[in-house]
Amino acid sequence: MTGTNDNRPDFRQMIEDSKRHDFNMVLVYKFDRFSRNKYEATKHKKTLKDNGVRVVSVTEYMPDSPEAIILESVLEGYAEYYSAELSQKVKRGMNETRLKGNFTGGFIMYGYKVVNHKLVIDEEQAEVVRFIYEQYAQGIFVKDIIKSLTERGIYNRGKKFANNTVYNILRNEKYSGVYRFNGEVFTNIYPQIVPIDIYKIVRQKCELNKYGKRSVEVVYLLRNKIKCGYCGSTINAECGTAKNGQKVRYYKCLGRKHKNGCTKSQVRKEILEKYVLDNVIEQMSKPKTVEKVAEYLLQVQENRINQNSALANLIKEKRQTENAINNIMDVIEQGRQSLTIVKRMRELESKLTDIEKRLAIEKSKTAFRLTKEQIIEYYKTALEKEPLLLINQFIKEIQLYDDKMIIIYNTPNPINLDESQVFSFYDKNVKMPYTTQSKKHYGLKDFRLVMRLQ
Ligand SMILES: [Zn+2]
Structure with a gap:
């Protein structure tokens, strides 16, 4: 069924089945067959990843490393674009039918x-x-x-x-x-x-x-990443209902919930997530960091292409097989034929077909090459548009206190963050429209932020 949305029964079944840990990989022909919608792709990949399942594309090879995730979502971006363009074309044709x-x-x-x-x-x-x-x-x-x-x-x-x-x-x-x-x-x-x-x-x-108002699936960006700074318990996402009937979402210390004596106050989901994201984006979009990330990714890409020894081997093997076939052709042209020769010829031909198939796969792995500008361009958008990817990618753990937060980064090597920076909660571009009273209510009084490398 079409990859434009996830309303595909078998696809949903596959996501569901991943919970049983019966398999650890989903193999797709191309990433756009997995999903042509980037948001959904990210969401489902996250679910699969949580269940220990990787999505692997046969024709778009990706090394299993952090930076691969960024390259991978570039491909997904193209798939989404392609899908939108295609549906434009189909729509144009359909419109004529409609008229x-x-x-x-x-x-x-x-x-x-x-x-x-x-x-x-x-x-x-x-x-x-x-x-x-x-x-x-x-x-x-x-x-x-x-x-x-x-x-x-x-x-x-x-x-x-x-x-x-x-x-x-x-x-x-x-x-x-x-x-x-x-x-x-x-x-x-x-x-x-x-x-x-x-x-x-x-x-x-x-x-x-108001029947049938579609309920929007809520994504907790920081799920599985936050720990209580006081008691070390997991901080879980929870949903409650306010007095006026509105749904309110919090991150809440599990230790406190189970009455271990911890007094960590709960924090509103939207506020905490915005705060973390704003700061991660700020850190990661400093010109120096962007430059380093781009260079690093470029290097990763080059290595990936150059180290494709499988391709070199296949080219060599293809040449040898073709030579062998030519030799046999010579023999046949000289008028000497035997069952053995015919049999050998068939073997070689079938081997050649096989090599050509594998060659096509290897070539497609190297066909995709991004320029540095494209990487930078993409990286910048990814920072803004893919918070889930970003957080999965760069944040190892967040330790949350009532007055400060320590973000421990999981950075790929040459990216250097300014170590141990302390941010006041109320400075710079993070402006929170809350009074002192509500700050206390949200568990954010006198907030500071500490950035730390792993
Ligand atoms: Zn706690």
């Missing part, structure tokens, strides 16, 4: 069928759609609508209507004959099933109920 009023393919909505490339109303199902709309407009609950459908023996593909199916029907503007796509409105594609006034009433009710 003609033809069905562009894909899932056929309940209530319609396709006849001669056009959508037409399936009267039997359309009757059900109208019934659902009318009932809901009268204020009848979805579960009761389903009940009466079932009582009347009306099923969806042999099964009782699911809540979600009914809500999806209720939310779908196409039933009113209107199809919006890319800012354009098409009224020539979906024949109207539900009168517009009923559709509007239902729409209002749906919005009031």
Whole structure:
């Protein structure tokens, strides 16, 4: 299935299975087959990594080292770009189909069928759609609508209507004959099933109920990285509900939670993460550091290409095989043929095919070469856009106190941080819009930050 999103059942199953530690590697043809969306790729790779599973691309070789992660996400960036461009092209073609009023393919909505490339109303199902709309407009609950459908023996593909199916029907503007796509409105594609006034009433009710508002998966950037500075316990991410019903997320000392006597106060997720990120980015984007990182990555890349002895060996092996084949050809041309020669010839030919395959793989490993500018360019964006990568990559551990935080870096070699820098929480670009009282509440009174190398 397409790699543009992670809504692929088998893919999800694979992520799920990784929890059982039955395997330790996911092999993909190219990284863009894993996911064409960088955010999702990062998220899933993190899950896999937590479960001890690596994602390896057959055609885009990556050494298993920290800097490889940066190179790897460059490739992912390209995949995302490629995917966006491709879908542009497909959209252009589809738009022409739409202008003609033809069905562009894909899932056929309940209530319609396709006849001669056009959508037409399936009267039997359309009757059900109208019934659902009318009932809901009268204020009848979805579960009761389903009940009466079932009582009347009306099923969806042999099964009782699911809540979600009914809500999806209720939310779908196409039933009113209107199809919006890319800012354009098409009224020539979906024949109207539900009168517009009923559709509007239902729409209002749906919005009031706010049903189906997609819950966003929350990523705790610092998970598995923070320790309590006082008692050494893990600091865990937790979600609570404030008095006004809003969800509030904290990082909380596990020791204190289990009443070991620790008094470390909890810290609001957003604030702590922003603070850590701002400072890591600041450290890592100092011109000197950027320069060093780029040079280092460039060197890594060169070594990777130059040390590709497998490629050299294959080229040699290919030449030898070709020579052997030519020699046999000479023999055959001289009119001497025997079963042995024919057999030998076949062996050599099959060997040559095999070598060529392996050669193609080795060549593709070296085909990808980034310039220093590209590395710098990417590195800078990565700092801003990929906090998860960044933190996994550079931070070994964070020790959190009420008044200070010690960040222990995991830096690849020639990157030097200014050692033992102490930052006051309130200086420079980190401006926190909180009063003294709330600072105390968030566990951030008189905060200082200590940066330290491993
Ligand atoms: Zn503690």
